[in-house]
Every structure is written in C-alpha cells, then in structure tokens.
C-alpha cells in the first residue's frame with residue numbers, strides 16, 4: 001500500500017462531491033489501497049459518507065447504489081433470486097463469487113468501484129448488462145446522465161466517466177427481474193481470476209419467442225451482448241467467430257486469447273441450452 005496523499009475528505013452531501021484539484025473518489029478502497037496511488041492524485045473524497053441506501057426494489061425495478069458493497073449485494077438482492085418475481089437475481093451470488101476477493105474484501109469493495117474500474121474481470125458489468133441495467137451518473141455541474149451499463153465500459157480499464165463524475169446507482173428494470181438468468185465462468189485455477197464469463201437472460205416474447213440475451217465478459221475487453229434464438233447454436237458460433245475481428249479477445253497472465261475464446265464458446269453454448277430450454 002502506498003498512501004502518498006495529503007487529504008481524505010468524507011463526502012456527506014452532493015456539494016462535497018465537487019472534486020478539488022488533485023482529488024479522486026474513494027469507494028471501498030480495495031483497489032486504490034492495493035495499488036500505488038497515481039502521482040497526480042493528492043487527495044481522496046470518500047463516497048461512503050454519503051450514506052446512500054445500498055439497494056431498494058419496487059414495481060419499477062431494482063436500484064443499487066454505487067456505494068453498495070458486494071457483501072450487501074449478495075445478502076440483499078442476491079437473496080431474492082429464488083423462483084418468483086425476482087428470479088433473475090439468481091445470478092447475483094455467482095457474479096460476486098466470480099471476483100477473486102476474500103469475504104473480508106467483499107465487505108468493503110463496492111459495486112460502483114468495480115464498474116468504475118472497467119476491468120475485464122469486473123463481474124458487475126456482466127451481471128448488470130445481462131439484467132439490462134442503466135447507470136445513473138452525477139455530473140460535476142449538478143446534473144445527471146444515464147447510459148446503459150453495456151456502454152459504460154469502453155476498453156480494458158477504461159470507462160465512460162469524466163473526471164468528477166460519480167456513479168450514483170444502477171437501475172435494473174422490473175421486466176428483467178423476473179426473467180430466467182444463467183451464469184458460467186472459467187479460470188485457470190478454481191480460485192483464480194475469472195478469464196471467461198457468460199451471463200444471460202431470457203428476453204420478453206416481444207423480442208422474439210424464447211429469445212435469450214447472452215453477455216460475454218472477462219475474455220473480451222468490453223462487455224459484448226447478443227440476442228440469440230433458442231437452440232440456434234449456428235448463430236451463436238457465427239457471433240463468437242466475429243469477435244476475433246471486432247476488437248478481439250482479451251489476453252493477460254490469467255489466460256491466452258485462444259484459450260479464452262474456446263472457453264467462452266463452450267460456456268456460451270451451455271448458457272444457450274440452459275436458457276433456451278434444451279437443457
């Protein structure tokens with residue numbers, strides 16, 4: 001840990017979120033305190049002091065605050081995912097477990113911090129893209145903007161967040177909560193960093209009878225989502241084949257590109273079978 005900073009301010013109000021020169025936001029700090037703080041960062045603004053309700057659910061859907069910890073996400077929304085109106089949340093626990101975090105770190109790490117990092121192995125993107133969520137972002141001028149979580153990550157470790165913008169919450173629409181969802185992951189070792197992750201959801205019949213949405217993360221630099229007809233494994237293969245040309249597969253010490261591509265293909269076919277009703 002290299003804490004070469006001058007100040008930490010605890011934000012209590014929105015006005016406190018106005019960054020001063022050299023300041024950056026602090027969520028749980030599990031990433032910031034595990035890496036050397038960038039030289040230009042001389043102060044941190046702790047968002048946890050805002051006291052946001054971690055999550056809430058009603059007829060319009062689920063809201064998860066940027067400061068909701070991963071442990072709170074599992075204990076709250078994750079516990080609702082039994083068969084019933086919230087069965088889509090059945091993948092919450094698996095998506096949190098896909099992060100190579102101890103229980104202690106999961107009690108501190110936040111949903112907002114995970115999304116704001118935009119790491120390929122940041123499984124909150126795979127979760128919330130599968131659930132068709134939108135990100136609500138506070139802008140420094142006092143306004144806010146929204147975008148699909150699918151568009152938030154723009155590259156490996158890059159996100160569509162301007163300096164001073166706060167990821168306030170993610171909103172999952174009610175229609176996604178009752179869908180069937182699927183989860184698959186692969187890593188080089190059982191407790192290793194996720195190298196390929198496939199999440200998916202059944203789509204409403206208006207999108208085509210029995211269609212499913214499949215989402216790839218961890219093996220690709222940005223989340224990729226595609227609707228597929230039930231049982232259409234040829235279409236799925238064509239989509240997977242197209243990824244090498246369109247941005248390619250991600251590669252690092254946690255898996256080669258070829259291996260990730262092969263794992264992703266296998267996991268995606270399994271998820272299509274599960275959601276398409278043939279498994």
Ligand SMILES: Cc1cc2nc3c(=O)[nH]c(=O)nc-3n(C[C@H](O)[C@H](O)[C@H](O)COP(=O)(O)OP(=O)(O)OC[C@H]3O[C@@H](n4cnc5c(N)ncnc54)[C@H](O)[C@@H]3O)c2cc1C
Pocket residue numbers: 024025026027028029030031032033034047066067098099100101102105108109110111112113114115116117119120121122123161165166167168193194
């Ligand atoms: C042992 C270990 C294993 C890990 N494994 C993984 C892994 O498998 N996959 C993975 O993705 N990560 C992993 N991480 C990194 C990190 O712990 C997680 O991504 C975590 O979810 C980050 O959340 P945080 O609240 O601690 O973020 P912080 O460290 O507080 O912040 C991270 C970044 O996000 C910004 N930020 C935080 N909250 C907001 C917000 N609401 N709005 C705008 N910007 C914000 C901060 O300014 C900073 O740039 C790991 C870390 C450790 C220590």
